[in-house]
Amino acid sequence: MQNGDQEFLEYVIKALVDNPADVKVARQVDEMGVLLTLDVNPADMGKVIGRSGNTAKAIRILLRVVGMKNNARVNLKINEPAGSTRGQNGGGEYRAPIINEAPMGTASRSVEDALDDIRL
Template identity: 55%
Template sequence: IEYIVKSLVSNPDAVVVERRIDEKGVLLELTVDPEDLGRVIGKRGVTAQSLRTLLRALGTKNDARYNLKIVNNDGDMAADDCSISGVKVQSFVI
């Protein structure tokens, strides 16, 4: 995921993926620069959905469940009060 996202964004040095394991599976917390947040989410969430599909395939192969949380570089989750290109983004854990 980190390799793919770094190729999408304009500031690849700001991309960080943290992995946490709990009883629900593996949570990948993707941190990106605020300017790149729209690129990672994509129009109508298409890019984020594609990342989720890749994780689902990986989970099937490894018999695990992967979740992706996209966070901007300020540590704020891309959530209720985040606006991208005038479009309000709702709670965003995929």
């Protein structure tokens, strides 16, 4: 499963959006790990990002778990569609902060067991 992270992201995003045919995921590997760049229909951007970015954060957490299983660091970049009215960042993309904090407490089961439950 070499591109399992890309397939997983496509599966999750296509389940969220109203226009799954417009979902495009590009995968790039460099010294920082794997960068997945997501393009969606402008009408679906709100569903992908979610209120206060919570959906995007949740997707990034899931990708981090998938990356841990494959010993890779997976980052997600969500491209903002052309003609968007959102102009605060000027970069044409939305990129939520990467969370690098350690988990609180100890896990009751291993990452492998959790991934088996979601059947990757």
